[in-house]
Amino acid sequence: MAKKVIKYTEIKSADSCKYDGLSLGEVMLRLDPYDVPTAQAREMRIFQGGGETNVACGLSHTFGLRTGVLTALVDDHIGKNIRHQLRAAGVDTSKIIWFNTENDGSRFSTDKKGTLMNGINFTFIGKGVIPSDTCYYRAHSAIRELEEGDFDWDQIFGQKGVRVFNTGGICTLISPTSSGLAIEAVKKANEYGTFVSADLNYRSKVEPDKNKARMINQKMASFLGFLVGNDSDMTDALGYETKITKNAPFEEWLDAYKKTVAQVAKDFPNLSLIGTQWRGATNADLISWGAVLYDALAGKFYVSALRKDVPIKDRTGGGDSYASGVLAALLKGKDLQTAVEWGAAHGMLVQETPGDITMVDQKLVETEVNRALAGGGVKASR
Secondary structure, three states: OOOOOOOHHHOOOHHHOOEEEEEEOOOEEEEEOOOOOHHHOOOOEEEEEOOOHHHHHHHHHHOOOOEEEEOEEEOOHHHHHHHHHHHHOOOEOOOOEEEEOOOOOOOOEOOOOOOOEOOEEEEEOOEOOEOOEEEEEOOOEHHHHOOOOOOOHHHHHHHHOEEEEEEEHHHHHOOOOHHHHHHHHHHHHHHOOOEEEEEOOOOOOOOOOHHHHHHHHHHHHOOOOEEEOOHHHHHHHHOOOOOOOOOOOHHHHHHHHHHHHHHHHHHOOOOOEEEEEEEEEEEOOEEEEEEEEEEOOOOEEEEOOOEEEEEOOOOOOHHHHHHHHHHHHHHOOOOHHHHHHHHHHHHHHHOOOOOOOOOOOHHHHHHHHHHHHHOOOOOOOO
């Protein structure tokens, strides 16, 4: 374990760092067939997205913070499309590792035949009782090739300076070498005084072997300040079972989740924050939404306003936007109740717009917090 794991109360000042937030992880091109299942689709719209990089996008686009991504892409039209979208969200792309297509035998090179590729997914958002569905093409993506030593952490965390570093359970499990890279990163971040956050974000399509996932994530959890994970992630990715009935209401879920969090905090005393969003799905278009944040330093839970039966457009990115909402509040010096409210509101709003990241600004997040706390409706802006 690192000599010291940085607490949320020790986040460095903005003027001492180049970056408010950096995210290490996979980013993919998302093809969305609107309201038609992928197998029947004839038209698609294009987004970028990734479990870890969505956090950087949210911090930048919605909250106006200085962020960057650490990932790998093939230098072709798909890679450039992803880069342009990241830039449009205000994210620094200068730390992306590019694989050229000259097949020149160098460490970061491939051919023009797609032997190595940029990750692509087809995500149908679902409708009513038809669930959302994602089909991935990531087995030969560039980021799978990254390994320990590929990033200069001394320059990134030492010379440049980073206030918050974020990674997650997709990055740790995506290839045989990715876990070593992620663990190297979180160790180095702590050495340089950077607060570290990670979302367990377990996906069976990334790593079907839960025992392997648990072994890796338990190792990484020892270097985290903020752990994001819902009850199923805690079970699948970390090995902690939350005893809860299926489709339990928020209040019942919260009581059970609190017990799980208490045990996780006991086993990983380095954690200063643990939290997650809660989703109660009536169908693919109608959900209830809440969030919780546990301050392990004070032994206190913070719970957001509960939203019930809210129509949504897109189920993707709610957890990532929760994380970026909480981190944005911390980076801006807000209290933890504000942090969980921002996390809940931002996580809700990402599902009101298409794509993996929100198309809103901080003012709308704050407006949604006030609306939810007041139990009010939605007024037109004229």
